[in-house]
Amino acid sequence: MIRVPEPDGDSPLVSFVTPVFRPAPGAFERLAAAVQAQDDSSWEWIIVDDGSKDAVLSATIDALAEVEPRIISVALDTNLGIGHATNRALREATGRFVAFVDHDDTISAEVVAAIRRTDRFVAGADLIYTDETYLSADADEVIPDRDFEFRKPAWSPERLRAQNYLNHLTVVRRSLAQSIGGIRPGFEGAQDHDFVLRVSEKARKIVHIPEALYQWREAPASVLAGPEKKPMAWEAGRRAVTDHLERVGIDAEVGRLSVPGVGDWYSVCPLLSEQPLIALVTTALAGAEVGNAVISVCTAWAHADYTNLHTVIVTRTAEIAAHLKEVLRLEMLRRGLSNTFDVIVVEGDKRQVLLNAGAAHTNAAAIVFVEPGTQARTDGWVRLLAGMALQPGVGAVGARCLRATEEIDNAGVILYRGLPRALLRGYGPRATAYGTMAVLPGERAAVTSQCVAVAADRFTWFGGFAEHYEAYFYDIDLCMKMRTDGWRTICQTQVDVLVISEHFPLGWHDDIYRLQERWGTQLDADPYLNVRDQETVR
Amino acid sequence: MSEPDSAAGRRIDAASPSLYDRSYYGNYEGAPYEKGGHWTRFFGAIADEVVARFAPKTTLDAGCALGVFVGELRQRGVDAWGMDLSDFAVSQADEDVLPYLRTGSLAEGLHPDLPKHFDLISCIEVLEHLEVADGDRAIANLCAATDRILFASTPDGFAEATHFACRAPEEWSVVFARHGFFRDLDVNASFLAPWAVVYTRQNLTAYEAVARYDRKFARYSDENRQLRERVIELEKDISDLSPEGESDIAGLRRQVIALRDELHNVNADRERLRAQIEQMHSLASDQVAEREAALNADHREKLERAVADARQELRDEYESSLTWQVGSRLAGGAAKSKQIVRRLTSRDE
Numbered sequence: 085m086i087r088v089p090e091p092d093g094d095s096p097l098v099s100f101v102t103p104v105f106r107p108a109p110g111a112f113e114r115l116a117a118a119v120q121a122q123d124d125s126s127w128e129w130i131i132v133d134d135g136s137k138d139a140v141l142s143a144t145i146d147a148l149a150e151v152e153p154r155i156i157s158v159a160l161d162t163n164l165g166i167g168h169a170t171n172r173a174l175r176e177a178t179g180r181f182v183a184f185v186d187h188d189d190t191i192s193a194e195v196v197a198a199i200r201r202t203d204r205f206v207a208g209a210d211l212i213y214t215d216e217t218y219l220s221a222d223a224d225e226v227i228p229d230r231d232f233e234f235r236k237p238a239w240s241p242e243r244l245r246a247q248n249y250l251n252h253l254t255v256v257r258r259s260l261a262q263s264i265g266g267i268r269p270g271f272e273g274a275q276d277h278d279f280v281l282r283v284s285e286k287a288r289k290i291v292h293i294p295e296a297l298y299q300w301r302e303a304p305a306s307v308l309a310g311p312e313k314k315p316m317a318w319e320a321g322r323r324a325v326t327d328h329l330e331r332v333g334i335d336a337e338v339g340r341l342s343v344p345g346v347g348d349w350y351s352v353c354p355l356l357s358e359q360p361l362i363a364l365v366t367t368a369l370a371g372a373e374v375g376n377a378v379i380s381v382c383t384a385w386a387h388a389d390y391t392n393l394h395t396v397i398v399t400r401t402a403e404i405a406a407h408l409k410e411v412l413r414l415e416m417l418r419r420g421l422s423n424t425f426d427v428i429v430v431e432g433d434k435r436q437v438l439l440n441a442g443a444a445h446t447n448a449a450a451i452v453f454v455e456p457g458t459q460a461r462t463d464g465w466v467r468l469l470a471g472m473a474l475q476p477g478v479g480a481v482g483a484r485c486l487r488a489t490e491e492i493d494n495a496g497v498i499l500y501r502g503l504p505r506a507l508l509r510g511y512g513p514r515a516t517a518y519g520t521m522a523v524l525p526g527e528r529a530a531v532t533s534q535c536v537a538v539a540a541d542r543f544t545w546f547g548g549f550a551e552h553y554e555a556y557f558y559d560i561d562l563c564m565k566m567r568t569d570g571w572r573t574i575c576q577t578q579v580d581v582l583v584i585s586e587h588f589p590l591g592w593h594d595d596i597y598r599l600q601e602r603w604g605t606q607l608d609a610d611p612y613l614n615v616r617d618q619e620t621v622r
Numbered sequence: 623m624s625e626p627d628s629a630a631g632r633r634i635d636a637a638s639p640s641l642y643d644r645s646y647y648g649n650y651e652g653a654p655y656e657k658g659g660h661w662t663r664f665f666g667a668i669a670d671e672v673v674a675r676f677a678p679k680t681t682l683d684a685g686c687a688l689g690v691f692v693g694e695l696r697q698r699g700v701d702a703w704g705m706d707l708s709d710f711a712v713s714q715a716d717e718d719v720l721p722y723l724r725t726g727s728l729a730e731g732l733h734p735d736l737p738k739h740f741d742l743i744s745c746i747e748v749l750e751h752l753e754v755a756d757g758d759r760a761i762a763n764l765c766a767a768t769d770r771i772l773f774a775s776t777p778d779g780f781a782e783a784t785h786f787a788c789r790a791p792e793e794w795s796v797v798f799a800r801h802g803f804f805r806d807l808d809v810n811a812s813f814l815a816p817w818a819v820v821y822t823r824q825n826l827t828a829y830e831a832v833a834r835y836d837r838k839f840a841r842y843s844d845e846n847r848q849l850r851e852r853v854i855e856l857e858k859d860i861s862d863l864s865p866e867g868e869s870d871i872a873g874l875r876r877q878v879i880a881l882r883d884e885l886h887n888v889n890a891d892r893e894r895l896r897a898q899i900e901q902m903h904s905l906a907s908d909q910v911a912e913r914e915a916a917l918n919a920d921h922r923e924k925l926e927r928a929v930a931d932a933r934q935e936l937r938d939e940y941e942s943s944l945t946w947q948v949g950s951r952l953a954g955g956a957a958k959s960k961q962i963v964r965r966l967t968s969r970d971e
Contacts, residue, residue, distance in 0.1 A: 444875035544875065547883025565886055602890040 354471020
């Protein structure tokens with residue numbers, strides 16, 4: 085495709101936009117120096133003084149604008165808040181992109197150059213975000229410590245609903261930012277979350293630059309938002325996410341996802357108002373597994389809280405089937421359940437063959453596969469998993485898998501040096517872990533079949549679980565099939581399940597060859613993994 | 623007319639007009655029994671049929687309720703009359719129909735104001751409301767006043783409280799036969815109800831009646847046989863379509879899953895082949911470049927040798943010539959001449 089450059093004339097590539105209101109002393113000057121030190125000179129800087137009434141600050145800004153024609157300053161008489169000031173700055177901007185910079189943070193010298201590279205090589209990049217590092221209140225230098233870095237995943241819409249992880253630096257094509265009307269009033273405290281949600285709905289491409297080009301300065305303790313202000317900001321964010329779900333047509337309600345002392349985020353809980361048929365499929369390969377299958381089904385029913393559920397247990401002999409039927413019939417009587425279950429007999433000694441047969445047996449809209457022995461722990465888990473699996477653009481949805489010791493077995497799978505590995509193995513279930521990945525639902529390279537939900541038509545379309553693997557990786561393979569075709573894999577961290585098995589082969593296994601034969605170098609690139617995440621790999 | 627609860631041992635009396643008050647007509651099963659709307663359209667359609675089939679000049683609707691049917695017939699030019707037990711129902715009739723309605727019990731005889739003979743009497747869903755003996759007397763009264771009766775009485779409305787005597791169709795036929803009325807086998811009265819019948823006064827012997835019924839029976843029995851054969855055919859078709867039923871669909875779905883997965887193997891193979899082809903392309907172009915370079919080097923060497931030979935020849939010729947010998951001396955010295963020789967023989971790099 086031939087790219088037609090936008091008719092820019094003499095306008096710069098990037099408009100930095102900074103509303104200023106009584107910044108910490110010295111911080112604003114450091115930002116001014118950082119902007120003027122850009123390697124690529126195609127920028128302008130719009131400074132809007134949001135009614136600071138500070139003579140020293142005004143003099144500083146005037147002096148800057150006098151010597152540097154690329155600096156445009158606007159002074160507002162009264163303090164109208166960051167949203168209003170940002171919109172005022174947007175009106176002045178002429179660059180192809182606008183980059184939002186806070187008044188006491190600072191940026192790296194490569195920002196404009198990095199945006200130029202992205203603009204050149206990614207057609208239609210309308211929303212760009214970078215990683216960021218944290219500065220303490222009075223420091224100039226970045227402390228090289230992981231706790232002071234926020235390395236971000238590739239574009240993850242599910243995570244953006246839970247948390248505005250784009251944060252800084254966020255860069256938006258100016259035409260788009262202006263056409264959606266900039267910041268919406270009425271979302272004070274969460275105006276940026278609302279803004280990026282609205283931008284993301286319209287953006288053609290969303291690009292992550294995996295470089296820490298932004299230094300976020302910790303505010304002095306006295307300025308931290310007081311506890312009386314926070315609930316309003318959270319409520320504004322809840323409205324922003326609710327509006328967003330309505331616009332994109334997701335039938336869900338927004339709740340609170342909270343880790344005391346760490347953060348308050350948003351949980352998107354699918355409603356499944358139309359109560360479609362959902363299938364629960366598990367296997368009982370041999371004698372020893374029958375008990376595990378029963379445990380799985382019984383705990384699944386106990387926490388399902390969903391009536392239109394069709395349970396399918398796939399086994400290999402009629403004898404086991406008869407036994408299972410009797411046990412489960414009694415369990416249904418005991419619980420007074422009215423859902424249906426089938427025990428079917430299928431020939432085959434591979435688990436995935438049985439799972440595929442189970443999937444073929446049901447007419448459900450979505451299927452939740454559980455390994456025998458996997459125990460549901462979260463009430464309403466079926467709705468949380470299957471509801472998400474039925475959303476547009478979603479492939480496989482996994483649960484957060486815990487072990488009996490309450491440690492995390494995996495919170496999804498990442499690809500590391502060409503191999504699938506458990507993410508966050510060994511962490512405590514309440515640990516937020518690096519980047520809050522253990523808590524926030526988000527996109528992953530893959531999830532495991534210990535507990536995974538897939539829309540039935542998508543499962544069939546992508547050929548279900550590949551049957552040529554001996555024992556492992558058919559779940560990773562399914563995620564790869566869907567993800568390489570643009571369907572997102574999600575770890576639904578709101579659902580906890582207890583797992584009993586070591587899911588990945590101990591040591592080398594021929595199935596690794598089979599996985600690599602099919603996916604080759606695509607296994608090397610985990611879009612959601614960054615260098616720092618590697619510490620979470622086991 | 624008897625009062626409610628007057629008859630010994632009976633809580634309600636079938637012949638009591640108070641049974642058929644506003645609540646009865648307001649709660650009639652199906653559409654409410656009111657003027658206009660559903661019942662007007664219903665009886666309008668029946669009136670059309672009656673006029674088209676029998677062209678009666680005078681009619682009586684025995685058990686006419688609100689007189690809707692009477693009204694519809696009158697609109698079609700028929701001198702229609704009505705009679706009903708319920709004062710309430712009749713009082714609700716349209717003003718233009720009211721003069722042609724009378725109240726009274728059919729079992730006790732037609733109202734004296736009514737004409738003595740009608741071309742057709744209709745009695746639609748009425749007699750099941752009467753006790754058996756009253757019903758029989760009502761039929762006798764109707765049969766005395768006409769030669770044709772359009773009759774319907776639900777055979778299975780047992781659940782309704784005011785249905786005192788639901789009788790099977792053949793029971794009604796027997797009662798009518800006593801008065802010389804037989805089913806008109808040429809009239810299909812299902813425009814009114816599936817169980818509706820037209821009885822006409824016929825002077826038939828038992829033999830004639832049997833022959834007529836038998837003719838009709840033979841036709842229905844033939845129709846019945848043909849329909850059964852068709853059902854058997856259809857059932858066979860259905861079983862041919864799904865020999866295994868549900869499990870077959872699951873089997874097909876499994877095949878689809880396996881085939882679609884195979885597609886990913888094909889894709890992976892294709893990617894591998896493409897990589898190999900690219901590799902071979904680059905290998906081939908490397909070889910071509912190498913070969914070209916070798917050829918060029920070879921060719922160049924030959925040319926250079928030829929040039930060197932030619933130059934040597936030239937120098938030898940010069941050095942031995944008189945011109946060179948004189949010239950070199952004139953130019954002054956060997957140094958200069960050597961320079962010239964060097965320039966002449968140097969390779970043009």
